[in-house]
Amino acid sequence: MKHSPGIGATKELSLRVSVATLARVIFEHPQNGDLILALERRATLYEAGTERVVEVKSQPFGGAIRIHDIDLLQNIIGDFNFDSTESFLEKDFRLFIQPSAWEAVRGFCLEQFHTGDGSVLESDPRRELVEEFVDALGISLKPDQYTYEPVGAVIENEPSPTDNVHAKGYPTVRIYRIFEARILSPALAHAILANSESYSDPKLRELASENSRNGGPGRANAVLTLPLSRISIAYLSIIPEARNAPISFENHRLDETVTAVLENMLVPKYRRV
Numbered sequence: 001m002k003h004s005p006g007i008g009a010t011k012e013l014s015l016r017v018s019v020a021t022l023a024r025v026i027f028e029h030p031q032n033g034d035l036i037l038a039l040e041r042r043a044t045l046y047e048a049g050t051e052r053v054v055e056v057k058s059q060p061f062g063g064a065i066r067i068h069d070i071d072l073l074q075n076i077i078g079d080f081n082f083d084s085t086e087s088f089l090e091k092d093f094r095l096f097i098q099p100s101a102w103e104a105v106r107g108f109c110l111e112q113f114h115t116g117d118g119s120v121l122e123s124d125p126r127r128e129l130v131e132e133f134v135d136a137l138g139i140s141l142k143p144d145q146y147t148y149e150p151v152g153a154v155i156e157n158e159p160s161p162t163d164n165v166h167a168k169g170y171p172t173v174r175i176y177r178i179f180e181a182r183i184l185s186p187a188l189a190h191a192i193l194a195n196s197e198s199y200s201d202p203k204l205r206e207l208a209s210e211n212s213r214n215g216g217p218g219r220a221n222a223v224l225t226l227p228l229s230r231i232s233i234a235y236l237s238i239i240p241e242a243r244n245a246p247i248s249f250e251n252h253r254l255d256e257t258v259t260a261v262l263e264n265m266l267v268p269k270y271r272r273v
Contacts, residue, residue: 005082007081014171016095016096016162017096018173018175019065020093021063023178025060025181026228029193030193036228040135041136041196041199043056044218044219045208058255060258062179064092065093065121077101083096113150145184145185146182147182148181150179151263192225204221224252232262234249235259241268243268
């Protein structure tokens with residue numbers, strides 16, 4: 001008998017699955033015409049024992065896909081719980097499922113990516129892009145400032161612990177729907193470059209600490225811009241297995257998901273479809 005989705009892992013619902021969009025946000029540099037990759041840069045304060053640590057990492061823009069038809073999903077994959085109260089309230093596709101249901105979840109998502117109209121699963125990256133541009137730039141992204149198109153999907157079949165603050169450590173499998181978002185507005189391109197140059201990683205750490213002292217969650221956001229060709233060369237210069245993990249590039253920590261949005265990049269833990 002079906003139960004209404006609850007919150008948290010159980011003995012039966014022990015595998016966490018995360019389904020999200022990732023966007024390769026690119027634009028031409030206004031001066032030299034180089035193709036630039038824009039990443040979201042996040043500073044987050046953690047309590048590590050008796051110490052307070054602020055981690056800064058850069059990752060593709062994107063986030064959890066929202067579920068628009070809970071009943072249909074449950075009919076396909078069986079019982080599930082949301083991984084947190086936040087996911088429950090937002091209807092984010094961050095769920096605890098029965099391990100045996102992973103194949104059905106994967107097939108359902110890929111089918112929706114190819115044929116869905118957005119009535120069951122959120123079908124494009126616009127909401128996340130708008131929200132994250134506000135967080136990182138303080139700019140409300142307008143439809144005429146960019147274009148987007150789906151360019152594939154990436155599957156991570158082997159479970160690995162999540163560092164998501166709401167479900168930290170739980171073994172998680174992942175599906176990413178990949179989009180390319182191209183910035184058309186020269187003014188917006190200038191603003192993105194200016195933001196990247198204005199905020200160093202140490203500055204973001206200071207802002208996250210200040211946010212915590214003022215009663216906030218201990219976070220600060222900005223953008224990191226990198227020439228697309230240079231970042232691709234950096235990844236191609238290391239062995240494929242090293243691309244499974246975060247790397248340091250020009251004193252910035254790049255999340256492992258950066259490789260998911262790069263074209264023709266072999267990453268052993270990812271299957272591209």
